[in-house]
Amino acid sequence: MGMPASEFGNTLDLLRLNEIHIVDMLPEMLLMIRSVIAKETFTYRRKPIDAVKKGLLFSFQNIFSHSSDDRQKHNEEKSIQARPHIRISPLHMESEVVFPKAITITQITILIDLDFLKRFIGKDQEAFRYLFNDDKTLLIEEFMSPEMADLVNIIATIAELDILSEAYYKLKTLELLYLLFKNLSKRQHIKYQSLRKDEIAALYRVRDAISNSSEKRLPQDEMVKISGMNVLKLRKLFTQIFGKGIYEYSQFLRMQEAARLMKDDYLSVSETGYQLGFTNLSYFGRLFEQHHGMKPKKWSAQHRLKDK
Template sequence: MSSFNDSQSMLELADTLGVSVSDQLSELTSLEFQEMKVIDFLPEMMIMIRSLISKEGFTYQRKPITVIEKGLLISFQNMFKERKEATAETSQPLPEERPHVRITPSRMASEVNFPKRSHIRQITILVEMRYLQQFLGRDQSKFSPLFEAENTFWIEEFMSPEIAVLVNEIVTAAPEGTLLDAYYRLKSLNLLYHLFKNLAYRQARPYCSMSTAEMEAIYRVRNAMSTSLDQALTIAELVKLSGMNELKLRKLFKQVFGKGLYDYFQHLRMQEAARLLKEERLSVSEAGYRLGFTNLSHFGRLFEACMGMKPKKWNTQNQQG
């Protein structure tokens, strides 16, 4: 197991992964690391824990990972709580994405956007494909599109409560605990178990390889939806924004996010409703009206379908002390 605590760790990590960053060193110096840890189980798996602040906005061109021939890169984004005390510079909340899980082939190059003064917290697992297939056993056929070499895909999944708990258990592990390597391996495999259990609920359908332009278009649509939670954008507006025809937009959106446009939008609204109830301590009716609902019974039914219980009960159980 290796552990690092300064920006030099990014260069060491890139070298370990076989990814050159020499042409973007100046941009990477704008990253302020709050925490950085690498748990190396290669050639089977590597776990990377990072919490950082981007002092300046820039786009990082991530090159293909070459340390393993074929694998998946699975990032659990913004799911864990900070372990360190806040400093004067970081005491104010900074913008960050909603918690989610993102899966891409390790061989795929990608653009990573760092908005100015944004906070990124992530656990990333690099897992070798044959090791993952062996782990999934007889159920690996359910996920065959992920293992096909010709597929270039990008999958995003909502956070589940089980995954959130495991992520925080990994981050808060004692640095010198007994059997620490075994602990990290066990927790990471447990994360993969819950992730693939959730993915198994997705409707089986052929996967389409996606170009960078198509991925960017899908995320333009998703981002537009997430910033207009009180009023749904029309299909015509989303189609125009994507630059695709409606059929292709619906197909690729569901491939990436596992839900159709309408269901995904409602799920985003319910996640925001839960945040408003817990963090801003709004009443159920205030949260519903804030998100554009005029029929609170409809709001309650959607919330229960998404969160597993009625909003009033959820609010009672999840209020912070």
């Protein structure tokens, strides 16, 4: 499904395949569940797919196993590539898949026929028309919500089914797509445009720089220099791919990191705020509550209690 072993070339030696499971529901859709571990961090460029004439590829990437060792390695990985996320791309577009070193990664990939997807969405499809223009080169990336993360782990760990296995996988796959499109419906309404490969690469360089600057805001001049774009173009295209403005995206990452520091590293609220560059803890608390629905002290107490 877009990534046969023969296409990996010499990089195949860097991968250990723990599991691969393909559920062929074509011509409507195809589901692949793959669990691998890489000896060294490397990037693989996926070639265009021709399994269906017109379709989309939904790649649920970097789903970490629940083992404590993998969670620790995940926490130590600073790159945004380590965060569970979804990439949506047309089948004719090449894309990159990153395999981090020594971390067991489970990926779920859904290939779906465009006409079938439109029928599934029904009367609400007009809101997602930008995804259905097969002539444009669009790349959409979305963070994985807790609901989606729970469901992908259920799908990834389904035991062998003797009865109605295809029906069960189809049900869960459509449920996952429903959750994803519910998230996509909250995106800012903008006019989408086709992107060149160099523009996509530039936007990901900016995204990575933002991710690696969680302790302070990345200066606008630096982002302009990294991207090679003017400010207006950078802001527009960044929002198109990632669904959030640059400042909003940066704050989202900082609040996700704040939650991780309190939950996994057992930092206090004040320690967390100062580590992330906040000098005003009241402002940090308000921002955290906006993103997580409760004040950081209460959130920390609840989540530490769950882990006991």
